[in-house]
Amino acid sequence: MNKKVVVIGGGITGMEASVQLSALGYSVTILEKESQLGGHLKDWTVLFPNLRKGTEIVSFLEHGLELQEVNVIFNSKINEIKKINKHYEIIVEGRKTLVADAILVATGFDLFDAHRKEEFGYGIYENVITSYDLEKIFAKEGEIRTPSGIKPKRIGFIHCVGSRDEKVNNHYCSNVCCVTGVKQAMELKTLIPDAEIFNFYMDMRMFDTHFEELYLESQKKYGINFIRGRLSEANETIDKRIVIKVEDTLTSRPLKMTVDMMVLLVGMEPSKGTKEIANLLNLKMRESGFLKPEDDHTMSNVSNMPGVFFAGTCSGPMSIKYTFTDARAAVTKINCFLKEYELQNRILVN
Amino acid sequence: MEEKRNIWKDYQKEIADDHYYYVRSCIRQSFFPASEEFFLKVLKDELGKDIFDDPNHTTCTGIGYHADVVPFETIMTVVARHFALMKESGYKNIIISCVTSFGIYTEIIETWKHFPEVLEKIRENLYKATKREFDIPLNMTHSSDIIYKFRNEIAEKANYKLINQLTGRPLNVVEHIGCHYSKMFPKYGVGGAEFPLVLAGMIKAWGGDVIDYPERRHCCGFGFRQYLVQANRGYSAANSKKKFESMEPYKPDLVLCNCPGCTMFMDKWQYTISELEGKTYGENNQGVPVLTYEELAGLVLGYNPWDLGLQFHQIQSEPLLRKMGIDFSPEDKYKTRSGIQMPMPECPANINF
Numbered sequence: 001m002n003k004k005v006v007v008i009g010g011g012i013t014g015m016e017a018s019v020q021l022s023a024l025g026y027s028v029t030i031l032e033k034e035s036q037l038g039g040h041l042k043d044w045t046v047l048f049p050n051l052r053k054g055t056e057i058v059s060f061l062e063h064g065l066e067l068q069e070v071n072v073i074f075n076s077k078i079n080e081i082k083k084i085n086k087h088y089e090i091i092v093e094g095r096k097t098l099v100a101d102a103i104l105v106a107t108g109f110d111l112f113d114a115h116r117k118e119e120f121g122y123g124i125y126e127n128v129i130t131s132y133d134l135e136k137i138f139a140k141e142g143e144i145r146t147p148s149g150i151k152p153k154r155i156g157f158i159h160c161v162g163s164r165d166e167k168v169n170n171h172y173c174s175n176v177c178c179v180t181g182v183k184q185a186m187e188l189k190t191l192i193p194d195a196e197i198f199n200f201y202m203d204m205r206m207f208d209t210h211f212e213e214l215y216l217e218s219q220k221k222y223g224i225n226f227i228r229g230r231l232s233e234a235n236e237t238i239d240k241r242i243v244i245k246v247e248d249t250l251t252s253r254p255l256k257m258t259v260d261m262m263v264l265l266v267g268m269e270p271s272k273g274t275k276e277i278a279n280l281l282n283l284k285m286r287e288s289g290f291l292k293p294e295d296d297h298t299m300s301n302v303s304n305m306p307g308v309f310f311a312g313t314c315s316g317p318m319s320i321k322y323t324f325t326d327a328r329a330a331v332t333k334i335n336c337f338l339k340e341y342e343l344q345n346r347i348l349v350n
Numbered sequence: 351m352e353e354k355r356n357i358w359k360d361y362q363k364e365i366a367d368d369h370y371y372y373v374r375s376c377i378r379q380s381f382f383p384a385s386e387e388f389f390l391k392v393l394k395d396e397l398g399k400d401i402f403d404d405p406n407h408t409t410c411t412g413i414g415y416h417a418d419v420v421p422f423e424t425i426m427t428v429v430a431r432h433f434a435l436m437k438e439s440g441y442k443n444i445i446i447s448c449v450t451s452f453g454i455y456t457e458i459i460e461t462w463k464h465f466p467e468v469l470e471k472i473r474e475n476l477y478k479a480t481k482r483e484f485d486i487p488l489n490m491t492h493s494s495d496i497i498y499k500f501r502n503e504i505a506e507k508a509n510y511k512l513i514n515q516l517t518g519r520p521l522n523v524v525e526h527i528g529c530h531y532s533k534m535f536p537k538y539g540v541g542g543a544e545f546p547l548v549l550a551g552m553i554k555a556w557g558g559d560v561i562d563y564p565e566r567r568h569c570c571g572f573g574f575r576q577y578l579v580q581a582n583r584g585y586s587a588a589n590s591k592k593k594f595e596s597m598e599p600y601k602p603d604l605v606l607c608n609c610p611g612c613t614m615f616m617d618k619w620q621y622t623i624s625e626l627e628g629k630t631y632g633e634n635n636q637g638v639p640v641l642t643y644e645e646l647a648g649l650v651l652g653y654n655p656w657d658l659g660l661q662f663h664q665i666q667s668e669p670l671l672r673k674m675g676i677d678f679s680p681e682d683k684y685k686t687r688s689g690i691q692m693p694m695p696e697c698p699a700n701i702n703f
Binding site (some may be wrong): 115118119122123124233235236237238243 | 354544545564565
């Protein structure tokens with residue numbers, strides 16, 4: 001009988017890992033809390049760095065699931081996970097108990113809730129939106145309007161919202177927001193060629209392939225302005241525009257600007273689901289709440305519980321490219337574990 | 351608005367219901383003497399509360415502290431003495447009249463929480479100097495917290511509302527919170543630091559509209575070093591000007607403050623700006639009245655504006671009184687309680703009284 005793997009979460013990681021595990025001959029079940037697969041990816045229209053459509057990636061993943069037999073249980077709520085000898089029993093509300101020889105946790109991230117940065121006025125001032133809200137505006141197509149209904153002439157992007165911010169207790173960098181800010185600024189400039197666009201950043205972390213080129217292109221070809229400065233507060237004018245107050249940290253001077261729309265580039269946080277599963281399985285978490293591997297160098301994807309692995313953004317912020325890589329890496333680890341390869345038990349000598 | 355309500359829910363503080371020990375403010379006693387008197391009167395007579403106004407307490411030395419002439423250890427010991435007086439009088443809940451003092455008290459209590467050895471040192475200092483011992487208050491509030499707590503009781507007894515009788519529309523009220531009320535420790539302020547509710551709650555309860563203008567959070571410019579050093583006073587006035595320029599399009603009928611420094615400077619700098627720049631804010635160049643929360647509560651409750659001391663402000667409040675439909679006697683404005691006529695101040699050149 002095939003060994004059974006239960007994958008918790010049906011986003012990019014869960015989908016790709018399931019396809020690969022199934023191809024290796026394991027019997028795979030995805031537990032997805034929503035009514036469809038794809039996680040956050042389905043909410044994103046075009047992707048950095050090459051501006052391809054998000055739906056292309058979704059269809060690639062779905063095609064994989066069609067090729068392989070993967071059982072998907074939608075709208076599933078896990079109540080309990082019990083370790084019995086060498087396997088796990090997963091009790092899903094209103095369903096038959098599932099048995100797993102290995103578990104892959106792929107519970108992903110939640111977007112930072114921008115309401116927590118009260119001083120930025122998200123949810124209070126209608127023309128303050130998040131990068132996620134902007135994607136929804138892009139998805140609607142047609143002419144771009146601010147929530148107040150005007151064609152924006154000046155737009156401000158605020159980087160690092162909820163990331164690298166001691167005040168909200170998120171010390172880490174979310175990896176993807178810098179390049180998202182560049183991508184979204186370019187998209188807006190394409191749609192509104194006469195708009196002035198300003199990105200207020202701490203550092204531009206253009207670490208990956210083609211990111212730096214995209215950043216240069218956004219300045220040279222699109223005329224996007226980048227100002228190194230941290231937003232202190234935002235306020236609303238009588239005509240609903242947003243007054244931005246930042247310190248320009250290159251000139252060491254305060255700067256005040258009024259924009260028609262302010263976009264907050266929200267970072268990643270460990271998802272509620274990640275915390276719930278970590279609780280049920282007694283998984284170790286980092287201070288940030290992301291899952292902690294047994295060893296940062298040699299044991300990524302390996303949890304403190306035998307037979308429980310994890311991959312993707314439940315272990316920390318990462319882009320789609322690295323999410324794929326991480327999902328496939330976890331599959332290798334699970335395969336080693338289920339086949340009881342010696343490789344699994346290599347020794348670290350101090 | 352819905353989102354602000356959520357924020358306000360996150361920053362609720364416990365405000366004791368009765369039995370208060372009261373510490374006064376140096377500035378308020380000098381510039382708005384009726385405010386503190388009226389606060390005590392409202393609590394005792396209107397609300398039937400027990401409040402002790404202790405003649406033995408002193409300044410907190412806050413102005414000296416912020417001017418760098420009083421060291422932290424000294425001010426902590428002075429505050430500890432106030433706590434000792436409170437303990438000796440049998441009270442556990444303290445009300446602080448001044449926002450500067452309130453900020454100092456919060457800073458000290460937080461310091462003691464994080465550095466217990468400092469607390470021990472201050473206990474020792476106070477004992478050596480005065481043979482007194484003290485307890486940290488069970489409940490610490492600013493006096494605006496108390497008026498906020500009883501805002502609905504005041505609204506029930508109100509004779510006047512913050513409604514323009516000529517138009518039937520709510521008055522546009524600017525609320526200005528002292529920086530030291532909650533910007534240092536948001537948890538000590540009703541509604542936190544970004545969207546404080548303490549004054550906004552009173553304004554809403556009494557029928558007015560709160561103006562949210564771009565420079566709402568900006569400091570009034572008081573800032574101790576700005577006004578203590580004469581050469582810096584332009585900086586102080588410039589900050590107030592920035593605020594008035596920002597609120598002007600919203601046509602404010604009144605500015606409500608909870609900090610003595612803000613009330614004083616936002617009031618008096620309007621005269622300075624009118625002299626320096628020839629610019630006067632408010633309708634018909636009359637200026638925008640700047641009131642304390644006790645003065646506004648007094649007007650709402652129907653007290654005589656001259657008993658509330660409104661004539662001692664730089665900007666005169668008659669336009670506001672007319673809007674609220676308050677019946678007042680212009681000839682009594684500069685008379686003493688016994689009816690003796692006092693000298694009348696001159697009318698400034700650029701403010702239309």
